Amino acid sequence: MQTKRTRQGFADGLMELARENQRVVVLDCDVSKATQTCDFQRLFPQRFFNCGVQEANMMSVAAGLALEGFIPFATTFGVFASCRAGDQVRNSIAYPKVNVKIAATHCGISTGGDGASHQANEDIAIMRSFPNMTILVPGDYEEAKLATKAAAAFNGPVYLRLGRDAYPVIAEIHHGFEIGKAKLLREGRDITLITTGIMVSEGLKAAEMLKEKNYSARVIHMPTLKPLDSEAVLQAGRETRRVVTAEEHSIIGGLGEAVAGLLSETIPTPVRRVGVKDVFGESGMASELLDKYGLRAINIYQEALRLLKES
C-alpha cells in the first residue's frame, strides 16, 4: 500500500493556495523543515515569517495579520500549538473568531521517537472545548491537501491536525471534501465504525475482518471533528445501533466522546472508543507505538466484536 505524509499534503496544498491567493502568509516557529513549510519559504520568502522558538507570540502575531486581512497559516507541532500556545489560541484567535489557520503537525502517538513530550494526544480535546474553533483531521496526503484549501476558503479559526509519519493513501477519501461533512466509505447494517485522521485505513481493514465473520460494518470517515456531522452519526446510531470510534488521540475529549455525547443525548446507543487510553506515550517507531497503544484494525475489530456479542 502506498504511503505518504499528511504534512507534505498540507505543504503542497499551501503552495497551490499561495499561487492563487496573495493573502496567504505562513508563520513558523523554527520547525519549517519538519512542518515542510520550507518549500513555501523558498518560493514565497516575502510571505514567510519565521518567529523563532516562540509559539505564543506566533499565535497572537497571526491574529494581528488576520485582523488586517491576511490569511495566516500558523504552523508548529501539535503539542506546542495546543498546550504551549493554548491561551493565545483561545483569547487571540478563537474568542474574537479571527481568521487564523493553525496547522499543527506531529500530532498523535505516531510522532514516534521524540517521545511523550512531543506526542499531542490531547490537542483535539483542547481545541474542541474552544467555541468558534473548526477542527479538521485529514486521513491521508491527498485529503490533507483538500483540507488545507478548504481551511483557507473558510472564514474563521481552523485547527488543522496533521501527523509526522507516512500513512496509507486511501483513494475513497479523495473527493468531495466539505467542512462539517462526514464521508460514508462503506455501507453496513450491524455496526458503524467511525474513524478520523489516519485511523481511516485501520477502520476499513477492521470492516473487512468483520465481514469475514459475516458482520456488515458501516465505515464513516470524519475529517471534520468540529462541527461534527451529527446527521451522519445519528443516522448510523439509528440504523446500526452500535458504534465503535477510532482516533489517534486520547479517548478523553476526542472523536469518541463527541460521538458518544451526541448519541447518548439523542438515541442512546452503545459506543466503544478506540484511542490512546489515559496515559502518556513513549519513544518508539510509529508502527510499534500504534501496535502497543492499541490503535490498529485488530483493536477496532475486537471492540466491535465485543459490542456485537453484547447487544
Added chain:
Amino acid sequence: MALAWRASLKIWRQSPAGGRTYSIDRCFCCFCFGRDSQNVKEAPRPLLLAGIIHRMPTHGVKTLPMLDREEHRFFRQKAFEIRKSILEMVYKARSGHVGGSLGSADLVVALYYYLMRHNPSEPEWPDRDRFILSKGHCTPVIYAVLADCGYFPREGLNHFRRPGSHLQGHPYEPGTPGIDASTGTLGLGISTGVGMALAAKLQSRSHYVYILCGDGEIQEGQVWEAALFGNKYHLDNVIAFVDRNYLQTDGNSEQVMPLDPLASKWEAFGWRTYEIEGHNFDQIVSTVEQAKQLKGKPTMIIARTIKGKGVSFMENEVSWHGTPPNQEQFERAIKELTLAD
C-alpha cells in the same frame, strides 16, 4: 547597536529659563546627572518615590514645548472628563479596574485627541492608526475615550460589564466599535500589535500601531517574544508604551518581580526607548512625534505614571487596582476631580 544609536542621538533639554530649548551632549535627568550618556545603562535606578515622579526630568528626550496654552487647557479638560467617566463606569458596574485606568488616562487622551489618525464615523478605515490596549483590564479608560469620540453612544457606558453589553470587562474586538484587537490575558496585545504592524508593512500602509502595556504585564514572557519579533522585522510603525506606575496587583513591581533597569532591557532588545513623565502632555506629544521621525526600529516609551492619578486617596494605592469605589468614595473622588479641574 543600542550604544551606537545612543551616542549619535542629539539630546535636548528644556531650558530652565522657559520656552527656549537647546542641544546638549549629556543627559541631565536624575539618573544621568550629566555623566557620559553612554553610561546610562549602568546608572543606578533608585526606586521611584511617589512624590517625585511628576517632577522627574525626562531621560534622553528632546522636550519641546509644542503645545500652546489652548491645547493644554483642552487636554486637561478632556482628561478630567475621561477620569470622571472612568469612575462613573466602575462605580455603576461595581466592578472594574480604576487605578490603572486613571493612571493611563493622560496617555490615551494624548493619543486619541492629538496624535492618532482615526475617524469615529469609520472605525474600520484601513489607514487609521491602531490602538491596542495590551493591559486589557483598563477598559474603562478606552471605553470612556471611544464613547467621547463618538464610536458608540455614551449611554453604553452605563452597561459596562453587564450581561448583553458590548462593553466587556476586557476588550473584545468584534463587539466594540473602535477596539482594534481583543486582549485580556496579558502579553497578547503587544504580539497582536506587532502582527498588525507587520501587516501594515506588507500592505505598504503608513499608519502606526500604538500599544499600551502595563508594567506588571511585561513580566509575561510573551512580551519579550514580541520584543524580539518587532526588532527582527524593523517594525518602526510600532509605538508602544509601558504604563510605568511601579504597582501591580500584589504590590510594588520591584518586589513582586523586579523590572528595572527597564529602559536598558528594551534597548538591548533593539527597541528605541524613551523614558517620559506620563502625565506631561508636552512630553507625550513630543516623544511620539520624535519617535515617528526615526526609522528602522520599534519604539518603546516608558511612561512614568501615578496609578489612580487625580484622586488623592487612590494615588499610588495598590488596593485600587481592581476595586470599585463605594458611594461615599465615589462622591469624594468626583468632588476632588471637579475641584482640581
